[in-house]
Amino acid sequence: xxxxxDKDLRDRALQVVPGGMWGHMxxxxxxxxxxxxxxxxxxxxxxxxxxxxxxDFMCSWGPMILGYHNAEVDEAALTQLRQGDIMNGPGEVMVxxxxxFVDTVPHADWVQFEKNGTDATTTAVTIARAGTGRRKILVAxxxxxxxxxxxxxxxxxxxxxxxxxxxxxxxxxxxxLQRTVAEAGKDVAGIIASAFKHDYGxxxxxxxPEFARAARAAADAADAALIIDDVRAGFRLNLGGSWExxxxxxxxxxWSKAIANGYPLAAVTGANRFRAAAESLFSTxxxxxxxxxxxxxxxxxxxxxxGDAVAHMEKMGAMLREGLASLSxxxxxxxxxxxxxQMPMVLFNDDAAGRKGFAFCSATIKAGIYFHPLHxxxxxxxxxxxxxxxxxxxxxxxxxxxxALSSKAA
Ligand code: PMP
Numbered sequence: 001x002x003x004x005x006d007k008d009l010r011d012r013a014l015q016v017v018p019g020g021m022w023g024h025m026x027x028x029x030x031x032x033x034x035x036x037x038x039x040x041x042x043x044x045x046x047x048x049x050x051x052x053x054x055x056d057f058m059c060s061w062g063p064m065i066l067g068y069h070n071a072e073v074d075e076a077a078l079t080q081l082r083q084g085d086i087m088n089g090p091g092e093v094m095v096x097x098x099x100x101f102v103d104t105v106p107h108a109d110w111v112q113f114e115k116n117g118t119d120a121t122t123t124a125v126t127i128a129r130a131g132t133g134r135r136k137i138l139v140a141x142x143x144x145x146x147x148x149x150x151x152x153x154x155x156x157x158x159x160x161x162x163x164x165x166x167x168x169x170x171x172x173x174x175x176x177l178q179r180t181v182a183e184a185g186k187d188v189a190g191i192i193a194s195a196f197k198h199d200y201g202x203x204x205x206x207x208x209p210e211f212a213r214a215a216r217a218a219a220d221a222a223d224a225a226l227i228i229d230d231v232r233a234g235f236r237l238n239l240g241g242s243w244e245x246x247x248x249x250x251x252x253x254x255w256s257k258a259i260a261n262g263y264p265l266a267a268v269t270g271a272n273r274f275r276a277a278a279e280s281l282f283s284t285x286x287x288x289x290x291x292x293x294x295x296x297x298x299x300x301x302x303x304x305x306x307g308d309a310v311a312h313m314e315k316m317g318a319m320l321r322e323g324l325a326s327l328s329x330x331x332x333x334x335x336x337x338x339x340x341x342q343m344p345m346v347l348f349n350d351d352a353a354g355r356k357g358f359a360f361c362s363a364t365i366k367a368g369i370y371f372h373p374l375h376x377x378x379x380x381x382x383x384x385x386x387x388x389x390x391x392x393x394x395x396x397x398x399x400x401x402x403x404a405l406s407s408k409a410a
Contacts, residue, residue: 067382204339
């Protein structure tokens with residue numbers, strides 16, 4: 001495994017990009033052997049700039065729900081690109097996409113397209129405030145909703161005023177949610193919840209039906225908006241929205257990542273109750289009308305609607321989870337696998353410092369499998385049983401590396 005070009009690019013980037021890379025994609029935060037720069041992608045495969053090949057279990061942090069370069073999506077995107085992408089206004093495709101989106105998501109009476117997940121969550125919160133005339137937004141502790149002052153996990157450059165009307169509760173804790181609603185008094189504009197608890201570096205938790213129902217009831221009692229942040233999970237669990245199976249529908253929801261299979265697009269959807277509020281906002285972006293990503297999204301949604309992508313991702317995810325559980329038993333190294341199988345999180349017991357997770361992933365990346373030690377991973381409709389078999393072969397090397405770690409420590 002060579003990494004000389006990657007190293008060279010990191011050194012050069014350090015001269016011209018603050019820190020060499022922003023945010024969570026700075027590979028200096030990843031285990032030994034992880035590349036930062038990539039050259040090519042196809043299906044479930046990625047190639048880094050040094051030519052090393054990986055089977056990818058991050059799916060570009062979520063967007064690749066049909067695999068890299070899905071032919072039908074790329075064809076629709078290329079056709080639209082040749083006709084026109086950024087113009088003085090949207091193409092016809094915006095209306096077609098909005099129609100199919102609203103038809104797919106039962107709680108959506110309307111949809112507005114944007115670029116990033118942060119655009120969508122921030123707009124949803126702003127619509128909730130505009131529609132209720134109130135200020136407080138209730139957010140689960142530790143949840144990620146984007147990288148702007150009202151919600152960024154870092155307080156660097158954030159003022160107390162930016163957070164003055166953000167209150168926190170514990171996800172899946174009805175009592176904590178109700179206490180926070182009471183604290184906000186008559187000023188509740190909205191309650192925002194992730195599709196499920198998928199916070200960085202901790203076990204994932206699906207929402208309990210009691211929690212989902214309590215969030216709906218609390219929003220109704222306060223005449224406020226229930227907002228689901230479906231940016232990360234959207235279309236992987238349920239095409240109609242991630243709480244659809246719980247029978248709980250939000251007033252507003254935020255989407256991005258998977259909706260256009262990797263082309264840059266986000267969406268805010270809402271019920272009629274918030275249509276006028278959405279209309280009243282001044283909301284825009286230079287690239288929000290781009291027709292190419294919308295054509296990609298239309299093709300992605302059409303493929304998802306006519307196929308069995310969710311069931312396939314569940315099948316592949318279950319195969320991975322069962323295989324890892326069996327290896328964990330064989331090597332007598334305990335792991336916790338949490339969350340939906342198609343968005344797996346794998347954490348090691350007694351690993352507060354993350355040494356086991358890093359040793360495991362360091363071994364798997366060298367064996368050509370791109371896992372993540374601390375973030376939830378993603379399956380796509382393109383993953384095959386052969387990809388999972390190869391991932392499990394690499395995982396065996398990972399467990400051996402963890403075992404070597406403990407014998408070193410002993
Ligand atoms: N919400 C959730 C749940 C996310 O996972 C993310 C991105 N990781 C965001 C919002 C922000 O999306 P973006 O990075 O596209 O702004």
